[in-house]
Amino acid sequence: MRTRRRLTLRDRMVVTLMIGVPLVFVILLVWLPALSSVALSFSRWEGFGGLGSIDWIGFENYKNIATIYPPFWPAIWHNLIWVGFLFLIPTPLGMFLAVLLDKEIRGSRLYQTAFYLPVILSLALTGFIWQLIYSRDQGLLNALLGTQVDWYGDPNVNLWSVLVATAWKHTGYIMLIYLAGLKAVDPGLREAARVDGASEPRTFFSIVFPVLRPINLIVLVITIIESLRAFDIVWIVNKGRNGLEVIAALVAQNIIGEASRIGFGSALATIMLLISSVYVVVHLRATTRGDDR
Amino acid sequence: MKPSRWPRVVLHVFLTVMAVGWLVPLLWGLFNSLRDYDYTGTHGYFSFGGFTFQNYVDAWQRAEFGEKFLNSVYITVPAVILTLFLASCAAFVLARFSFRLNLTLLGVFVAANLLPPQALLIPVYRAFRAVSVPTWINDNGTLLDSYLGLVLINTAFQLGFCTLVLSNYMKTIPHELYESAEVDGAGVSRQFFTLTLPLVRPALAALTTLQVTWIYNEFFWATVLLSDGDKFPITSSLNNLRGEFFTDYNLLSAGSIIVALPTLLVFFILQRQFVSGLTLGSTKG
Numbered sequence: 001m002r003t004r005r006r007l008t009l010r011d012r013m014v015v016t017l018m019i020g021v022p023l024v025f026v027i028l029l030v031w032l033p034a035l036s037s038v039a040l041s042f043s044r045w046e047g048f049g050g051l052g053s054i055d056w057i058g059f060e061n062y063k064n065i066a067t068i069y070p071p072f073w074p075a076i077w078h079n080l081i082w083v084g085f086l087f088l089i090p091t092p093l094g095m096f097l098a099v100l101l102d103k104e105i106r107g108s109r110l111y112q113t114a115f116y117l118p119v120i121l122s123l124a125l126t127g128f129i130w131q132l133i134y135s136r137d138q139g140l141l142n143a144l145l146g147t148q149v150d151w152y153g154d155p156n157v158n159l160w161s162v163l164v165a166t167a168w169k170h171t172g173y174i175m176l177i178y179l180a181g182l183k184a185v186d187p188g189l190r191e192a193a194r195v196d197g198a199s200e201p202r203t204f205f206s207i208v209f210p211v212l213r214p215i216n217l218i219v220l221v222i223t224i225i226e227s228l229r230a231f232d233i234v235w236i237v238n239k240g241r242n243g244l245e246v247i248a249a250l251v252a253q254n255i256i257g258e259a260s261r262i263g264f265g266s267a268l269a270t271i272m273l274l275i276s277s278v279y280v281v282v283h284l285r286a287t288t289r290g291d292d293r
Numbered sequence: 294m295k296p297s298r299w300p301r302v303v304l305h306v307f308l309t310v311m312a313v314g315w316l317v318p319l320l321w322g323l324f325n326s327l328r329d330y331d332y333t334g335t336h337g338y339f340s341f342g343g344f345t346f347q348n349y350v351d352a353w354q355r356a357e358f359g360e361k362f363l364n365s366v367y368i369t370v371p372a373v374i375l376t377l378f379l380a381s382c383a384a385f386v387l388a389r390f391s392f393r394l395n396l397t398l399l400g401v402f403v404a405a406n407l408l409p410p411q412a413l414l415i416p417v418y419r420a421f422r423a424v425s426v427p428t429w430i431n432d433n434g435t436l437l438d439s440y441l442g443l444v445l446i447n448t449a450f451q452l453g454f455c456t457l458v459l460s461n462y463m464k465t466i467p468h469e470l471y472e473s474a475e476v477d478g479a480g481v482s483r484q485f486f487t488l489t490l491p492l493v494r495p496a497l498a499a500l501t502t503l504q505v506t507w508i509y510n511e512f513f514w515a516t517v518l519l520s521d522g523d524k525f526p527i528t529s530s531l532n533n534l535r536g537e538f539f540t541d542y543n544l545l546s547a548g549s550i551i552v553a554l555p556t557l558l559v560f561f562i563l564q565r566q567f568v569s570g571l572t573l574g575s576t577k578g
Contacts, residue, residue, distance in 0.1 A: 011481040015390065018382035018485070019398065022452055025379060029449035030405035033416035040415060097311070100304060107305075113564070114312035117319065120556045120567070122510030122528050128549045129322050131542070138542050140321055143339060168318065173571070180572035221407075229409045232512045236532075248411040255415055256517060262415055269412035276412070280404045287403060287457060 034273060040266035054263075061267035072268075075245040078159055082166075082246070083227035090167035091223055094174025099204060101175070102182040112179070116172035123169065127236035130165040155243025162233055162244060170226065174219055181215035182208070217286040224279045228272060247272055326546035333543060348547035356533040356548055362555075365509055365526040367440045372447040373504045377497060379448065380455035385485050387456070388463035389471065399460065406453025410513055417446060421518065438521050446518070447508050455500050458570075462496040463489060499570030502563045506556050527552050 007015070041062070044055040065072050097115055101108050118126065133140045134151035142149060151161040185208055193203040209216075231248040234240045240249025247268060254265030325338065332343025353359065383402065387395055421436035431439035466489065474484050490497075515529045522530075534541075534548045560567055 008480070014481045015386055018481075019386040022379040022383040022456070023398070023401070025445075025449045026402055026405045026452055029417065029446055030408060030413065031401070033413035033420070034408060036416035037412055097308075100308065105301070105304065105308075111308045111312050114315050116568075117316070117560070119571075120506055120560045121553055122512055122556075124512040124528055125510070125531070125549055125552055128531055128545060129318050131540075132322055132325060132546055133318060135540075135542060138333075138338060140338065143337070168315070172315075176568060176571055225407060225409075229411070231411060235512075235516065248409060251411045251414060252517060255418065262419075266415050269415065272409045272412040276407065276409055280407045283407055284400050284403060 037266045037269040037273065040263055041270040043263040043266075045262045046260065057263070061264050062271075064264065065267055065271075069264075071241075071245040071250055075247050075250050078244070078246050079227060079230065081159065082163065082230055083224055085163045086167065086170055086223045086227055090171040091174050091219060093167075094171040095178050095219075097171070097175045098178035098182060102179060112175070116176050118169040119172045119176070121169070123166070123232040124236050126165050126169055127162075127233040130161070130168075134161050152237045153242075158237065158243045162237060166226075166230070166233060170223070173222070177215060177219055177222075178212070181212050185211050214286055217282065221279045221283040221286070225276070228275055322546040322549055325543050326550050328543055330541050330543045348543050349551065352534060352544050352548040352551060355544070356530050358527060358530070358548075358551055360523070361525060361527040361530040364440070364524055365528070368443045368447070368515070368526055369505060369508045371440075372444045372451075372508050373501060375444065376448045376451045376455055376504055377500060380452050380459055380500075381490065381493070381497070382485070383452070383456045384459035384463055385489055388460045388466075389484075389489075399457065402453040402456045404453065406450060406457075410450065414517060418517065438519055438524065440524065442518055443514055443526075446514050447511060451504055451507065455504070458500060459493060459496055462493050466492055495569075498563075499566045502559060502566040503570035506559060506567070509556060 040054075042056055042058055044057050044060075045053065097111075101112055121129070131152065132138075136142060136148060136150040136153070139151065141147075141151060149157060152158050189207055189211065190203055193207045198206070229248055230246050231240075231252070234244040234246055234249050235252070238244055240246055240253065251265050251268045251272065254261045254268065325333065326348055327344050327346065329343040329345045329347070333340065336342070383398075387399055392398075418437065421439075421442050424436045425434050426436055426439065426441065428434055430441050433439075436442040436445075470488060471484055474488055479487070509526075510528055511526075512528050515526050519525055519529070522533075531545075531548055531552055534545050
């Protein structure tokens with residue numbers, strides 16, 4: 001039982017301020033805008049005039065998005081490919097590297113540094129750095145392969161090029177998270193499995209992996225979040241057009257520039273919010289579980 | 294039972310190949326940033342020679358990195374300080390007292406950190422344009438296109454993560470410490486400043502490293518909320534080095550290295566803090 005008694009009036013005010021000010025920040029700058037996006041998604045508004053000039057049009061924006069907005073389905077598809085790719089390649093690779101580096105081997109820290117160096121670079125900068133590899137005329141990749149592909153420009157391949165660059169960053173991040181998780185696994189568990197004669201892969205999959213459940217959940221959520229938020233790198237390459245349509249970029253395209261279509265953009269934003277609400281719930285359950293006192 | 298030698302060798306070969314492969318993009322950029330464009334133009338990129346430092350000088354001038362770096366400082370430093378202070382306050386209340394709404398409040402903070410920023414763009418943009426601020430804060434009189442606006446939005450977004458990490462950390466402080474402080478007549482604010490804050494210094498150090506990196510790297514809000522190119526932070530100003538029809542990749546590499554340099558420095562000096570910061574959020578305190 002924690003104290004609730006004996007708080008003086010002054011202490012009460014201090015406590016209220018300490019929790020109140022940060023709360024106001026988050027509510028005013030995150031939650032209120034999120035709700036406004038949902039509300040505006042049912043409107044048509046060019047952004048001129050006051051709030052009185054808003055037309056409320058029900059689900060029309062959603063209908064239009066699904067039927068007569070060509071980039072929408074490709075964008076959904078690209079975001080799905082994005083999350084699928086991150087789950088299939090960099091996530092297992094990061095986990096695998098963590099398992100290898102968790103053993104006591106010489107130079108482990110050196111290897112770790114190489115793998116998580118990209119984690120500290122912004123995704124925008126990652127896009128620039130990989131340009132040197134992907135450029136059609138001067139890139140490393142074409143020079144090595146003897147090809148003439150515009151890796152960032154050709155709509156048939158550019159999504160994959162961007163994904164490889166993203167994976168370069170994602171793998172190190174996943175590795176770090178699993179390394180921390182593996183350190184927390186009770187060594188006795190592994191010892192017991194070894195005494196019982198279990199092979200190393202078997203020990204990992206049937207003993208260690210289940211113990212890492214909370215970490216797995218976090219990795220799941222992080223990977224989905226990163227995929228849904230994917231923006232910086234496609235914006236750097238071509239502002240999310242021509243093979244690189246993703247939802248986040250579509251939202252931005254509808255607001256920035258001459259023709260700002262606020263209701264329409266908000267409907268796209270609301271779709272993003274809906275998708276994210278699923279992983280937000282999963283994440284909250286994983287991080288706050290067991291905290292109910 | 295001693296493991297045989299061969300698997301070890303295979304392991305090291307594999308890890309070395311992977312690690313070198315991982316560094317190639319950066320090393321390739323570094324290598325070419327130090328070479329003359331005309332030289333690589335005539336001899337191709339698979340050549341050796343034409344070394345110069347001129348790309349760095351040109352990139353620095355062309356992209357106005359001096360001013361842009363200061364812009365990054367104006368945004369990052371206040372945002373990190375404000376985030377950590379507010380998060381410490383909120384975490385302290387959540388960890389120290391038990392209200393019925395504790396978990397809900399924590400959820401309100403953490404979930405805010407997870408929402409896609411793009412989904413909030415329209416209302417935030419509109420609200421910033423409508424809010425008037427004195428001209429000494431921003432010469433066009435609104436929050437839009439101002440450093441303050443970016444500080445506020447970055448703070449709001451990072452609060453959730455920091456609050457979660459700090460409150461987990463603060464929960465490990467034994468309650469008896471607070472009780473004896475109370476006996477000594479210390480009020481809540483004194484307990485916070487003289488007892489809690491000094492004890493969570495390791496977590497604050499880790500979070501500072503992480504937040505400096507993240508806010509310095511922040512690209513989305515800076516791109517959409519700033520329209521005045523003079524105010525762009527350094528991360529968003531790399532585009533200035535890219536021509537419309539023709540790009541000098543050696544120059545661009547030099548620019549990329551310059552932009553990466555502060556984060557690389559933070560990383561190499563404060564590696565331990567950086568790593569523990571990243572992992573604090575994923576494992577419980």
